[in-house]
Amino acid sequence: MTSAQPLAIRAESLVKYYQTDWKGRRRRALAGVSFGVLRGCVCGLVGPNGSGKSTTLKLLAGLLKPDAGRCEIHQESAEAARRRGRVGYLPEALGLPEYLSGREFLRGLAQLSGQPEIEELVSSALLLVGLEAEGGRRVGEYSKGMRQRLGLAQAVLGDPPVVLLDEPASGLDPRAAAQLGAAIAQLRAQGRTVLLSSHFLPQAEEWCDQVVMLEKGHLVFNGSIATVAESGGLDQLYLERTDA
Amino acid sequence: MTLSASRRMWWLVQQGLREIVQLRFAWIAGLTTVVMLTGASLLREFNFGAEEGRFLRDYAEATLALWGTVVALMLNLALVQGGVARGSLVMTFMRGVRRHEWLISRWVSVGVALAWLTLLGYATLGVLLARYGHAVSFGELAIGGGRMFLRLALISSFALAACAAAQSLLLASGLALGLTLAAQLSSIWEWAGRHGGSAARWCWQGLEWLVPAFRMLDAGTSLGAAITYALGYSALYAMLACALFSRREI
Numbered sequence: 166m167t168s169a170q171p172l173a174i175r176a177e178s179l180v181k182y183y184q185t186d187w188k189g190r191r192r193r194a195l196a197g198v199s200f201g202v203l204r205g206c207v208c209g210l211v212g213p214n215g216s217g218k219s220t221t222l223k224l225l226a227g228l229l230k231p232d233a234g235r236c237e238i239h240q241e242s243a244e245a246a247r248r249r250g251r252v253g254y255l256p257e258a259l260g261l262p263e264y265l266s267g268r269e270f271l272r273g274l275a276q277l278s279g280q281p282e283i284e285e286l287v288s289s290a291l292l293l294v295g296l297e298a299e300g301g302r303r304v305g306e307y308s309k310g311m312r313q314r315l316g317l318a319q320a321v322l323g324d325p326p327v328v329l330l331d332e333p334a335s336g337l338d339p340r341a342a343a344q345l346g347a348a349i350a351q352l353r354a355q356g357r358t359v360l361l362s363s364h365f366l367p368q369a370e371e372w373c374d375q376v377v378m379l380e381k382g383h384l385v386f387n388g389s390i391a392t393v394a395e396s397g398g399l400d401q402l403y404l405e406r407t408d409a
Numbered sequence: 410m411t412l413s414a415s416r417r418m419w420w421l422v423q424q425g426l427r428e429i430v431q432l433r434f435a436w437i438a439g440l441t442t443v444v445m446l447t448g449a450s451l452l453r454e455f456n457f458g459a460e461e462g463r464f465l466r467d468y469a470e471a472t473l474a475l476w477g478t479v480v481a482l483m484l485n486l487a488l489v490q491g492g493v494a495r496g497s498l499v500m501t502f503m504r505g506v507r508r509h510e511w512l513i514s515r516w517v518s519v520g521v522a523l524a525w526l527t528l529l530g531y532a533t534l535g536v537l538l539a540r541y542g543h544a545v546s547f548g549e550l551a552i553g554g555g556r557m558f559l560r561l562a563l564i565s566s567f568a569l570a571a572c573a574a575a576q577s578l579l580l581a582s583g584l585a586l587g588l589t590l591a592a593q594l595s596s597i598w599e600w601a602g603r604h605g606g607s608a609a610r611w612c613w614q615g616l617e618w619l620v621p622a623f624r625m626l627d628a629g630t631s632l633g634a635a636i637t638y639a640l641g642y643s644a645l646y647a648m649l650a651c652a653l654f655s656r657r658e659i
Contacts (some may be wrong), residue, residue, distance in 0.1 A: 168586070228659060249505070250504065254500075254503050260497035261497070277504040278412070377496045
């Protein structure tokens with residue numbers, strides 16, 4: 166990414182270790198990963214299990230601190246961006262309150278953010294993910310696909326310019342995945358930047374403008390989807406660049 | 410636009426209370442009342458030689474202390490460990506909530522639930538005493554309830570610190586119960602401190618400073634001193650929990 170266009174997401178030499186036991190032994194999750202995502206792009210973060218995708222997303226969401234390196238969202242630190250609501254995040258483990266309706270859940274989060282015009286924000290988030298008719302139902306009655314879309318709705322609530330999605334299509338049937346894809350396309354059309362991790366390569370190829378590939382905490386590929394196509398497709402590239 | 414820290418915490422406390430209600434807290438509280446009423450009715454004939462009114466008070470307080478300990482531990486585990494495991498806390502962190510705000514809010518929510526449980530327990534004790542023809546002093550019940558609440562608040566602080574320190578439910582439960590036991594057995598630490606060798610004395614003395622003694626909340630201590638003591642140690646353990654939680658990977 167050498168364009169003069171401003172970067173929405175910038176990861177610079179990210180290093181992250183996790184402590185694995187009480188004796189202080191550590192496991193390296195990221196070993197100096199650097200990449201950037203242009204504003205308004207949808208970028209796919211791919212790689213085998215344990216390659217560091219979720220860690221990268223958590224660092225960019227400002228939920229973890231890197232041991233070395235920098236994360237920036239629109240030229241400010243990831244932590245500052247998180248505090249100011251400039252970044253939305255869909256976690257992989259999505260713990261939704263079963264006893265609330267989808268609308269109540271989003272309303273609560275909007276109140277917590279101190280957003281004005283809460284009802285409008287909630288309605289537009291539900292509309293984006295195609296849940297406006299189901300917003301009054303209890304989350305406990307939602308299917309897996311609906312829960313995932315509600316998770317996306319909370320990530321885009323308040324119109325953050327950058328949205329990070331950790332395995333958004335995990336466990337979804339083809340119809341639900343297509344609805345999710347449509348929502349992501351709409352985010353792109355609104356000029357927002359999306360970084361999503363995925364194990365499902367054809368989906369990543371279809372949804373993304375850029376692909377970043379990780380392997381055991383190292384960056385092994387970063388390029389546009391056109392470059393991926395020139396290399397024989399994402400499946401081919403994945404087999405070439407990773408041990409999986 | 411962001412909310413002030415106090416408003417964020419107020420929102421989080423309300424959410425915590427809703428979660429506690431969803432955890433069937435009303436049933437737990439109802440069960441406490443049933444156990445106290447039926448247990449006292451059945452056992453008062455076997456009062457082990459004590460005066461009946463004294464026996465009823467001791468029985469009710471022991472039931473509440475035991476039940477309250479279990480409730481304090483379970484609620485902290487469900488709200489703190491459960492929140493981390495389910496990933497629900499991440500969505501609140503993304504709204505500018507800081508870790509210590511989240512943790513302290515959970516602790517306050519549990520504290521409110523324990524206050525309700527204590528209130529219900531002592532109201533039940535009042536009913537029991539009145540039913541069996543014993544004098545009921547409202548002031549005495551209120552002071553007894555206050556002391557019981559201080560004990561439960563301390564146990565809740567232990568559980569909070571244990572949940573912040575340990576990632577597994579079993580280890581967190583073990584730590585919290587260990588601290589509760591150490592606080593209960595404080596008279597033994599004191600005795601060992603007076604009668605042991607110098608190394609043992611230092612060890613027990615250290616333990617006595619680190620772990621508060623429940624006996625300091627008993628009737629032998631003035632209510633003001635008991636409140637200061639319990640609040641001081643609760644705040645200390647809550648701060649320890651916040652420090653540990655700020656370093657935890659989520």
